[in-house]
Amino acid sequence: MSCTRELAETLRARGFRMTPQRHAIIHILKASDQHLSPAQVYEKARQTVPGITETTVYRTLEFLAETEVLQPALNDHRHLVYEITGEEHHHIICSSCGAEVEIDHNLLEDLFQKLEDQSGYRMTTNHLTFFGLCLNCRSSSS
DSSP, X not given: OOHHHHHHHHHHHTTOXXXXXXXXXXXXXXXXXXXXXXXHHHHHHHHHSTTOOHHHHHXXXXXXXXXXXXXEEEOTTSOEEEEEOOSOEEEEEETTTOOEEEEEGGGTHHHHHHHHHHHOOOOSOOOOEEEEOXXXXXXXXX
């Protein structure tokens, strides 16, 4: 079963419709090998969904993130980007060159539990993006 079909069934099971706009945006993000900004999603979506507006893309991205179909993150310019929700992970991004490394959520699971225990909050999203300098940029700036 395709990922798009699985996500469509997930939305329907939660009582939501799978609109052409939602389908197109999920397909665009699934086909991408990188995180995409709302503007990048809009540029791709307008090629396949005639008449789609930028506002519709932004609202659809927000909806899909709220329903946990998409995972929002920050890119190297600290702008919002999206990816299809999959394995829980986080990112470390080089502030100089933009290189990115994914961090398995298991490394931070205890931290998240402590934050919930101490704050009384229940985490509804658990994605973190860390910024720093990669080894190459640290070496070249010395």
